[in-house]
Amino acid sequence: MLAVPAGRVVSYGQVADMAGLGRQARFVGRALGMLPAGHSVPWFRVIRNTGQIAFPPGSDTFEQQKALLMNEGVEVINGRVSMKRFRWRP
C-alpha cells in the first residue's frame, strides 16, 4: 500500500515497484495528481529518487509538502530531503 511510515519518505520508483508498476514512476506521479482532495494517501511523503521534491520551489504544493515533511521530522533543505538519512544507517 501507499502507507509510508511517518518520518520516512519514498521515491516514486519505490512506490511504483511496491505497487507492481515497475519503473513506471511517472504513472505514480500522474495517479497522485489525479487523486481527489479527500485522499488518504500521504503523497507528500513521495519524492523523487534524487531526494528532491517533485515541485518547483515557491509553489504552494511545494511549501505544503515541505511543511508536512518537516512536521514528520524529515530534514528538508533547499527544497530537498536529506536522503543521506535514508541511505544506510545514520
Place this chain on the structure above:
DNA sequence: GTTTTGACGGACA
C-alpha cells in the same frame, strides 16, 4: 495513429 509532455530513474562528472 503519431507527437509531445510529464509530481521520474539511472548513469556520469
Place this chain on the structure above:
DNA sequence: TTGTCCGCCAAAA
C-alpha cells in the same frame, strides 16, 4: 553526496 544529461513508459492532445 550533489548536480547535470539521457533515456524509458504511459497518457493526453
